[in-house]
Amino acid sequence: MKIATQAVQLGIEWDTRTGAMTVPIYQTATFRHPGLGQSTGFDYSRSGNPTRMTLEDGIARLDGGCRGFAYASGMAAITSLLLLFKSGDHLVVTEDLYGGTCRLFDRIFSQYGLSFTYVDTSDSDAVRAAITPATKALFVETLTNPLLKFADLPALSALCRERNMLLIADNTFLTPYLQRPLDLGADITVYSATKYLAGHNDTVAGLVVVKDPQLAELVYFHQNGAGAVLGPQDSWLVIRGMKTLGVRLDRQQENALKIARWLNEHPRVKKVYYPGLEDHRDHQLIQRDARGFGAMIAFEVDQHSLVEQLLLKTKLISFAESLGGVETLMTFPEVQTHADIPPELRARLGINNVLLRLSVGIEDGDDLIEDLAQAF
């Protein structure tokens, strides 16, 4: 069954008694036991909740993994994964990483003895060179933020196998609809479900999928032990959002390509980063390993003053952080999302004072272009 179809099916077979089309919101902390030493399979909602479980089973199926886990946010999901490591362990990490992940690594987990080396993970040789005897994992974003570089997961996975390292892929930007990292050799995928999976800018959530059952046991131990789980109401919202993942992304990608081409022709735009454009550096590789190019665009304007003008003069497009929802949002990465990245690294990556990022929504693409045109 195709991913879009599987997504629609989420939760519909749960309630066999009434035939309800959606999974109920099990708003309960605890569950009655049928007898001494017996359990219905549910004891306490941190350890397991039917609404959350429907989401967890669903994302595991969509991603082709053995088990899924839902957390209170994307950061909570990544935090829980970092609990797999011990003081002294080292991770190699994508350099143009989501700012919040970078902050979590450098300002929080560095205090517990973990160390991180940032490299361009689209360059397998650079990754190889960064590995030390203490390196336990490679953490990559499969489309990076905001410059949309792509990682060669099969090559990186071969390298991780050879060095006995885990490959963890933050697949937030592509989702299983466009790429399934576990099929390409990753051990774990992680999502900010806040973005495309929930898709409506209405809830914060994180998901993890693990391929190997033994590793999944360990991840479960930490999910239950550390307790950063997603509540039943939010689990339900994510399930509801995920049902339309396919149609949303189809429309978002169609709009994104249209806008990227339009921006590319605009006299005040210096550079457009969109993997669907033929001149994007990873255009070929993405076609090999993914089913689409996503709906994030970064672009450089010719003058800093234009940044504020575009952010404030667009009427349909909102000036806001976050991404992946039905509404089109624009932001200014240098200040809004990547302020926690060291300035030298930002400069090297090309995150500068003329770079804007668009998360393209499901509106009519022509209206979005008209909005940009009047703001220019």
Ligand SMILES: *Cc1c(COP(=O)(O)O)cnc(C)c1O
């Ligand atoms: C937003 C985001 C996160 C963090 O997720 P939250 O749900 O905001 O905690 C992690 N990785 C990427 C790529 C993101 O875009």
